[in-house]
Amino acid sequence: MEGGDFIMVDYPDMSNLNATSGIGGILALPNASYPYFWTWILFGIWMIITTSLYFSEKERKGKGNLLSSMSVSSLAIIILSSLGTIIGFIEVSVMVQSLIFNLVIISLWIFSEN
Amino acid sequence: MNFKVLLVNMALIGILTFSIFAFIIQTQVDNDVEDSYRLTNDTRISTVYSQLEDDFQTYKDNAESSEGNFSVVPPTQQYGELEVTSIFSLTKTAQIIIKGFWKTIIILPQSILGVPSSIVGIFGAILVIFIVIGVWAIWKGVIS
Numbered sequence: 561m562e563g564g565d566f567i568m569v570d571y572p573d574m575s576n577l578n579a580t581s582g583i584g585g586i587l588a589l590p591n592a593s594y595p596y597f598w599t600w601i602l603f604g605i606w607m608i609i610t611t612s613l614y615f616s617e618k619e620r621k622g623k624g625n626l627l628s629s630m631s632v633s634s635l636a637i638i639i640l641s642s643l644g645t646i647i648g649f650i651e652v653s654v655m656v657q658s659l660i661f662n663l664v665i666i667s668l669w670i671f672s673e674n
Numbered sequence: 675m676n677f678k679v680l681l682v683n684m685a686l687i688g689i690l691t692f693s694i695f696a697f698i699i700q701t702q703v704d705n706d707v708e709d710s711y712r713l714t715n716d717t718r719i720s721t722v723y724s725q726l727e728d729d730f731q732t733y734k735d736n737a738e739s740s741e742g743n744f745s746v747v748p749p750t751q752q753y754g755e756l757e758v759t760s761i762f763s764l765t766k767t768a769q770i771i772i773k774g775f776w777k778t779i780i781i782l783p784q785s786i787l788g789v790p791s792s793i794v795g796i797f798g799a800i801l802v803i804f805i806v807i808g809v810w811a812i813w814k815g816v817i818s
Binding site: 638642645646648650651652653655656657659660663664666667670671 | 683686687690691694697698701702705707708710711712713715716718719775778779782783786
């Protein structure tokens with residue numbers, strides 16, 4: 561074709577699933593097209609939990625502890641991502657990234673507490 | 675922040691990291707997760723996990739030997755008799771605690787992010803110099 565060749569990418573769709581794929585197969589489908597899909601979803605959940613905890617604490621007490629809220633939501637994300645590996649939609653590379661990010665935040669929180 | 679709190683926090687971080695790793699790995703093993711999805715499949719994680727395990731094993735062995743040393747002190751020992759041999763090494767205990775913390779905060783993110791070891795070494799050296807100056811300043815009462 562004039563102006564260069566096109567590279568056709570065959571992205572997987574629902575037709576790639578079969579009867580034994582289950583919920584894990586459906587949830588893992590976006591990974592084939594965009595490997596960071598679940599990373600962003602986990603980050604979004606982390607942000608939602610963090611901001612919810614922070615602002616609710618601020619409303620109740622007048623001031624909030626952002627690092628504490630971040631570390632509590634980090635623990636939730638660690639549990640969520642380990643469940644994701646059991647179901648089969650979160651890959652080890654995503655799990656490792658999320659684990660390290662969350663561990664560093666938890667460690668900082670412990671150091672900030674006297 | 676005093677030294678006691680600092681060391682307790684470091685120990686807490688090491689134990690917390692180890693327990694989180696253990697929780698994930700045990701949950702995956704119990705649920706028969708495929709090998710490709712297991713956390714131990716990642717060599718960086720399995721290396722740090724086994725190093726942490728070794729550190730805590732050493733810590734346990736030291737604690738047991740300290741307990742053994744305590745128990746061998748004869749009850750007939752007279753008052754005023756001085757026990758000169760060390761039954762508990764504070765520096766060794768602190769060293770093991772700091773190692774666990776170091777692996778969690780520095781080595782693990784460094785291996786995941788792919789930072790060269792030389793860069794980490796330079797920052798580590800600067801950090802050690804500041805720690806030595808800080809210890810000296812606290813010891814001399816410059817800062818409290």
